[in-house]
Amino acid sequence: MEEYITEEKEKLHETAPDDTKKAVCVSIFPQGGEGACLMSLEELRRLLDTAGGTVSAIVTQMRNSPDSKYGVGSGKIAEISEICQNTGANLVIFDFELTPSQIKEIENAIEAEVSVLDRSMLILDIFASRAQSAEGRLQVELAQLKYTAPRLMGKGKDMSRLGGGIGTRGPGESKLEIDRRRLKSRVAQLEEELRKVEKNRLTMRAARERSGIPKCAIVGYTNAGKSTLLNRLTDAGILAEDKLFATLDPTTRQFELPCGTNLLLTDTVGFINNLPHHLIKAFKSTLDEAVYADVLLIVADASDEYAPVQLEVCTSLLSELGASGKPTLFIFNKCDAQTNGDVRHQLKRIAIDAGGEAVFISALTGEGMDSFTEALEKLLKKGKRTIMIKLPQAKAGLVSLLYSKGENVEVDYRSDGIYATLTADEKLQGQLNEYIIKE
Numbered sequence: 001m002e003e004y005i006t007e008e009k010e011k012l013h014e015t016a017p018d019d020t021k022k023a024v025c026v027s028i029f030p031q032g033g034e035g036a037c038l039m040s041l042e043e044l045r046r047l048l049d050t051a052g053g054t055v056s057a058i059v060t061q062m063r064n065s066p067d068s069k070y071g072v073g074s075g076k077i078a079e080i081s082e083i084c085q086n087t088g089a090n091l092v093i094f095d096f097e098l099t100p101s102q103i104k105e106i107e108n109a110i111e112a113e114v115s116v117l118d119r120s121m122l123i124l125d126i127f128a129s130r131a132q133s134a135e136g137r138l139q140v141e142l143a144q145l146k147y148t149a150p151r152l153m154g155k156g157k158d159m160s161r162l163g164g165g166i167g168t169r170g171p172g173e174s175k176l177e178i179d180r181r182r183l184k185s186r187v188a189q190l191e192e193e194l195r196k197v198e199k200n201r202l203t204m205r206a207a208r209e210r211s212g213i214p215k216c217a218i219v220g221y222t223n224a225g226k227s228t229l230l231n232r233l234t235d236a237g238i239l240a241e242d243k244l245f246a247t248l249d250p251t252t253r254q255f256e257l258p259c260g261t262n263l264l265l266t267d268t269v270g271f272i273n274n275l276p277h278h279l280i281k282a283f284k285s286t287l288d289e290a291v292y293a294d295v296l297l298i299v300a301d302a303s304d305e306y307a308p309v310q311l312e313v314c315t316s317l318l319s320e321l322g323a324s325g326k327p328t329l330f331i332f333n334k335c336d337a338q339t340n341g342d343v344r345h346q347l348k349r350i351a352i353d354a355g356g357e358a359v360f361i362s363a364l365t366g367e368g369m370d371s372f373t374e375a376l377e378k379l380l381k382k383g384k385r386t387i388m389i390k391l392p393q394a395k396a397g398l399v400s401l402l403y404s405k406g407e408n409v410e411v412d413y414r415s416d417g418i419y420a421t422l423t424a425d426e427k428l429q430g431q432l433n434e435y436i437i438k439e
């Protein structure tokens, strides 16, 4: 991939132990907002762990908005500088977005050899090491060139020393190299390539659409157990591990319910709190799997004390993406692990408020899978009715729609029109509304 991404792998775990990335994590919170700030910092710790680093210290400051120069006040920066010197930390990660000039100012103000990055750069770094498909790699590289690259350039350091560290890795753990002169043309080239790959995805989606098999998207917060669920239901063999963003690329598998109905299940990238808008936009075509699904399976980790907040993040992101309002099954997972009664109650409340069904399961042990398939069968049948229609000869073209979208289709060509009986879901009933003669 030309000069920007060297194909030569630079695996972090192969570097010497004293090269471990030790980070000072920094955040700010408004009055009364300390709890949410600490929860987000705990998540930042897990993101860092996933990227292969550890936390040396946490620094917070109460303020309503970031300081324009340093993100935090100058006194705090001096404190951070001292902590870096005392602990030997070589990374400073801010839990909110920084501008390129803020990063430069902070690095200059810290009297130690440190790299400064923000939450989005860290997330993109993880995405870069996870992206497998051509589309995923293109999306990540493009987002990194647009977001991370200007922030690395601001450092004014020798670029050759940047490769391989957290925040500077490109797709497939290769090196993200930045050359200001060629940045624009590389962005244009990637955008063009991405357009082609996206077209391919649209073609595949159209084929799935024509197959008439209901499409279910497995969505939810990162680490909720989405991939484990798909692996349990099918032999998908997807990597499932206790890391954030283990899955980046969607995987689709066919699954047969006990009643004989076939489904297409798609495992998707996880959601996370404070996912910046530009990142959502960058991964829009992947996230669209949820938008085009007939049914949503929203998975939550019921053993996590923050599960209700995480679930709210998912439902609001889904509605932002335009994927809300679909038949939804809430799957509260990890019930083999200890769960808190209050958390379970809050989760049920959210499901009820959203008008969805809810089941408690363990994708790991298989507990509750019968109630899951039963609830899914019920959800798919919901709104389906058997109807009789009469199409005028001029509308003979609609017959293929009946076969692709309807069930138990019987067509009778008569001289006064085309008569058909079929079982149709709500969408198909709407499309055929004017031709219905009997329900």
Ligand SMILES: Nc1nc2c(ncn2[C@@H]2O[C@H](COP(=O)(O)OP(=O)(O)OP(=O)(O)O)[C@@H](O)[C@H]2O)c(=O)[nH]1
Pocket: 221, 222, 223, 224, 225, 226, 227, 228, 229, 239, 240, 241, 242, 243, 244, 245, 246, 247, 248, 269, 270, 271, 333, 334, 335, 336, 337, 361, 362, 363, 364, 365
């Ligand atoms: N105890 C328990 N652990 C589970 C269960 N389901 C999944 N896990 C564990 O939770 C971790 C995350 O599981 P994944 O299936 O990778 O989660 P995911 O939602 O696909 O995560 P991302 O792809 O990172 O968004 C793994 O370590 C799983 O073994 C469960 O029912 N019980």
Ligand SMILES: [Mg+2]
Pocket: 226, 227, 228, 239, 240, 246, 247
């Ligand atoms: Mg996964």
